[in-house]
Amino acid sequence: MKIAIYGYGNLGRGVEAAVINSSDTELCGVFTRRAPETVKTISGTKVYHVDDILKHKNDIDVVIICGGSATDLPKMTPELAKNFNVVDSFDTHAKIPEHFTRVDAAASETNHTALISGGWDPGMFSINRLYASAILPDGKDYTFWGKGVSQGHSDAIRRIDGVKDAKQYTVPIDEALSAVRSGSEPELNTRQKHLRECFVVAEDGADKARIESEIKTMPNYFADYDTIVHFISEEELSRDHSGIPHGGFVIRTGKTGINHENNHVIEYNLKLDSNPEFTASVLVAYARAINKLYNRGQYGCKTVFDIAPADLSPLSSEELRKSML
Amino acid sequence: MKIAIYGYGNLGRGVEAAVINSSDTELCGVFTRRAPETVKTISGTKVYHVDDILKHKNDIDVVIICGGSATDLPKMTPELAKNFNVVDSFDTHAKIPEHFTRVDAAASETNHTALISGGWDPGMFSINRLYASAILPDGKDYTFWGKGVSQGHSDAIRRIDGVKDAKQYTVPIDEALSAVRSGSEPELNTRQKHLRECFVVAEDGADKARIESEIKTMPNYFADYDTIVHFISEEELSRDHSGIPHGGFVIRTGKTGINHENNHVIEYNLKLDSNPEFTASVLVAYARAINKLYNRGQYGCKTVFDIAPADLSPLSSEELRKSML
Numbered sequence: 001m002k003i004a005i006y007g008y009g010n011l012g013r014g015v016e017a018a019v020i021n022s023s024d025t026e027l028c029g030v031f032t033r034r035a036p037e038t039v040k041t042i043s044g045t046k047v048y049h050v051d052d053i054l055k056h057k058n059d060i061d062v063v064i065i066c067g068g069s070a071t072d073l074p075k076m077t078p079e080l081a082k083n084f085n086v087v088d089s090f091d092t093h094a095k096i097p098e099h100f101t102r103v104d105a106a107a108s109e110t111n112h113t114a115l116i117s118g119g120w121d122p123g124m125f126s127i128n129r130l131y132a133s134a135i136l137p138d139g140k141d142y143t144f145w146g147k148g149v150s151q152g153h154s155d156a157i158r159r160i161d162g163v164k165d166a167k168q169y170t171v172p173i174d175e176a177l178s179a180v181r182s183g184s185e186p187e188l189n190t191r192q193k194h195l196r197e198c199f200v201v202a203e204d205g206a207d208k209a210r211i212e213s214e215i216k217t218m219p220n221y222f223a224d225y226d227t228i229v230h231f232i233s234e235e236e237l238s239r240d241h242s243g244i245p246h247g248g249f250v251i252r253t254g255k256t257g258i259n260h261e262n263n264h265v266i267e268y269n270l271k272l273d274s275n276p277e278f279t280a281s282v283l284v285a286y287a288r289a290i291n292k293l294y295n296r297g298q299y300g301c302k303t304v305f306d307i308a309p310a311d312l313s314p315l316s317s318e319e320l321r322k323s324m325l
Numbered sequence: 326m327k328i329a330i331y332g333y334g335n336l337g338r339g340v341e342a343a344v345i346n347s348s349d350t351e352l353c354g355v356f357t358r359r360a361p362e363t364v365k366t367i368s369g370t371k372v373y374h375v376d377d378i379l380k381h382k383n384d385i386d387v388v389i390i391c392g393g394s395a396t397d398l399p400k401m402t403p404e405l406a407k408n409f410n411v412v413d414s415f416d417t418h419a420k421i422p423e424h425f426t427r428v429d430a431a432a433s434e435t436n437h438t439a440l441i442s443g444g445w446d447p448g449m450f451s452i453n454r455l456y457a458s459a460i461l462p463d464g465k466d467y468t469f470w471g472k473g474v475s476q477g478h479s480d481a482i483r484r485i486d487g488v489k490d491a492k493q494y495t496v497p498i499d500e501a502l503s504a505v506r507s508g509s510e511p512e513l514n515t516r517q518k519h520l521r522e523c524f525v526v527a528e529d530g531a532d533k534a535r536i537e538s539e540i541k542t543m544p545n546y547f548a549d550y551d552t553i554v555h556f557i558s559e560e561e562l563s564r565d566h567s568g569i570p571h572g573g574f575v576i577r578t579g580k581t582g583i584n585h586e587n588n589h590v591i592e593y594n595l596k597l598d599s600n601p602e603f604t605a606s607v608l609v610a611y612a613r614a615i616n617k618l619y620n621r622g623q624y625g626c627k628t629v630f631d632i633a634p635a636d637l638s639p640l641s642s643e644e645l646r647k648s649m650l
Contacts, residue, residue: 256339
């Protein structure tokens, strides 16, 4: 299966590594909006300008689109789905129905197959919410994120006057996790579920008390949370906080029995050293599935909910039943 | 959706409760090998003899077969699949390919749809092994069971001379779980992964030392494990050990990155008050999926690997994308 990478940032580089580390996939090119000669791929894969992608139409089984959800993917995915099978990681939850409709129209009309919103949330976390709620209809589910880096919150701190650099971690609160796992189905507010921990490099002579106060009272981003602010040096930031870890928990508790007398806990959790590389690995597995669906004539837009687990694997159904069931 | 229960033991009663607690399912009968007038259902559902099931053919969408894997299901599932859509929980892992072939032949020939080996292992654990290995091909997975009651091991203790009653718990060992979660991909032998804890009621005057020794040295069942034996009274056994809890962990750790430099941990775990009721809840969700596949003309035998998550839910694809993705 031949995969093209469309966009070469952290996610694109993650896809590059995942394709190389996978037994049945190969890279046929990286497509970028930058001048191709200025982009060097880690693996030596050839780089082309995005405007030239149609010239490679016959060499590509699936395009994995590695753009941002705010402005890139709403345009790129429907446009590319007219000529290619595509996979994206569109993650603006509220706008998924709209994105789906547009991608489905483009892919269906031209007999291509698309998957939107792959990754871990949306993605693996969504799948686990669905399975658990189908099995335990009388229950409640909870999603916790972290410990991990939130790019949006880190950026928000960097925009504060006097801040040179910053990294923000979203941290799930242990007491909340324990309460959820107990099966008591607690009502938890924002502050009870997560706290925010910030590592900030201040500019020389900046007023740290004012910076800390501006962070902690920032509406939407921090005001509703308990927030911890650490001021550290530039060296410490680059030494201890250069990774992009993330993860989280999807937990559903529910009851069974004629009198609802028995409790059950279903938990799925992830602990990821590299958020973009893990997301990329999920996208490559779904590219495999999308290629299978396309070859069976199943066109249009799909989500992770529509893909049977077997289609993600390079193994045959017989091998899967024998080795993994 | 109208469901028939075939076999009315612990699992059948669990299915009864799950069908009643589910919004889109109803029971159309319990079928038993016993004299129907001797069987009272918890919900008042009508009881019929298994020999009469063909008379109800037009009233049944899916038969959930609640028999044992050793001798019942290898006969019942292929036989019933000739006339009904069926779901079973066949759990003899080594014999799944053979069972699949026979059920597939029966269902395909008569245009019915069957699901075998539903439940949590095989079942939800299998799905999680598959997803995790597709996402992290460069990794290793581990399955731990417990803490939970093993019926087979409890029965083995009860067969020892001088034992009146017994309950055996399979217990995963914390150190092994920690080693696995660390990403070190340890090689663990049987003794390192689980221990066996036994609660035994001895007959008056029985030689407890001899019983304990017979348990601990029993080949296949206990000899390869560290085993703890507690002698307790009949009252204590019925007070503290009458439940059928179970659960376990599927953990895969794996690496990503061009140089395999980043570690990831994917974990799925279950903590179940009632093993049969949870298994039954999984079977009812798959009965829903099997009914959908049948209505689409997708006949033959399936496993949990072949069913897209959306098909387990009573919600439409639109509702799922909006509320759970």
